[in-house]
Amino acid sequence: MPRQPGLSVRLKLTLSYAGFLVLAGVLLLVGVGLFLLRQGWLQTNESGAWRASPGIDFVRGFGPVAAVIMVFLMVFGLVGGWFLAGRMLAPLDRIAHATRTAATGSLSHRIRMPGRKDEFRELADAFDTMLAQLEAHVAEQQRFAANASHELRTPLAISKTLLDVARADPNHDTGELVDRLHTVNSRAIDLTEALLLLSRANQRSFTREHVDLSLVAEEAAETLQPLADKHGVAVETSGDITPTSGSPALLLQLSLNLVHNAIVHNVPERGTVRVHTGARPGAVVLTVENTGERLTPERIATLTEPFRRGTERIHTDQAGVGLGLAIVRTITEAHDGTLTLTPRPAGGLCVTVELPAARGG
Structure with a gap:
């Protein structure tokens, strides 16, 4: 101003x-x-004056x-x-200098003010922490933009190649061309919708309503049951009533992504997915656990990053767009919850989503 x-x-x-x-x-x-x-x-003198x-x-x-x-x-x-x-x-001069440096786009600068703790040094440390978080966030957004551009360019490049081949060979089977173009176009649409959903969750532009997380998880499991049957994966659901507050559509998408991820990242045959809901003091918990290959903690730490895939999909028709767990993380954070990924000793993954319980629930 x-x-x-x-x-x-x-x-x-x-x-x-x-x-x-x-x-x-x-x-x-x-x-x-x-x-x-x-x-x-x-005072008076001797004469009284x-x-x-x-x-x-x-x-x-x-x-x-x-x-x-x-x-x-x-x-x-x-x-x-x-x-x-x-x-x-x-100290304020150093903080002001760091602020001006950050305003030019250089987020790697840190104050690192020496000395014992006082108000100025607390402010400097808080500013350094803010810069570190902002730098990490900007780097993540830049990676996301680059990956999104790459993912969107791939189906467009494939479509262009298919059309070039069809134009060069008029006698080419148009039925096969249409099928392949349909598959590529569907993937581009899925990716675009996932990006829009991710943006919506990031902005928290939704109305909070009373939601029973157990019913949402059951609906997700029932919706994906045909996919599980096709891949020979057994889906088990259990748990108690878990009232929370949030967007029913986003929480359903969260549950669908978790169950879908558990199915397609499973063993080829006789795999298992367990969906469980429970309540803790002041919180509700959704746990999705699946069998699969063994994962290291270092590998798991990258799974919630956009366009990062933990394993190659066994079924190429369910390749996904690499945003499943990234969307889960964003929706969880938008609902003031926490997301925890833990490797199973026998192989596979255990994902836990903890959300605040509904008031009075």
Whole structure:
């Protein structure tokens, strides 16, 4: 916002220090004068005539000296206050410099202010933490944009190649061409819808309603049962009533993504997916556990990043777009929840979503 020019904080502190020092000197001199006056304002001589007391003479003689002292205190207060204010405000100069550097787009700069803990150093540490988080967020967004561009370019490039081949060979089987174009186009549509869903969840542009997470999980399992039957995966559901607050559509998408991910990342035959809901003090929990290959903690740490896939899909017709767990993480965070991924010792993955329980639930 536009502001009128004013005095610097350093100058204000300097004037404050000098003013306080001069005021203290005035009060001290007044106190000394009053003390001397109380010792005897007037005295009488031997003939009974009134004369000024020695204290009054002292005060009169001390007046010029007091004036010199006051001038000295004022000059000393200005010079000393300017120096002290500069020392005290030096951390703010470093923070301001870091802010200007960050404003130019350089987020790697850190203040790293030395010294013991105080208000300025707490502010500097908080600013460093903010810069680190912002740098990580920007880097993640840049990776996301690059990956999204790559993923969207792939189906478009395939479509162009298919059309070029068809134009070069008019006798080419158009039925096969249409089928392949349909598959590629469907993948591009799925990716676009996933990106829109991810953006919607990030913006938290939804109305919160009362939702029973157990019913949502059961609906997701029933919806994907044909897919599980096709791949020979058994889906088991269990749990209690788990009331929470949020978007029914987004929570259903979260459950669908988890169950779908558990099915397509399973063993080829006789795999298992277990969907369980439960309640904890102040929270509700959805757990989706599946059999599969063994995963390392380092590999699991990357699964919630956009376009990162933990394993190659066994069934290419369900290849997905690489946003399943990224959407789950975003929806969970949009509902003020936590997402935990844990490798199963025998192979596979256990995903736990914990959300705040509905009030009164």
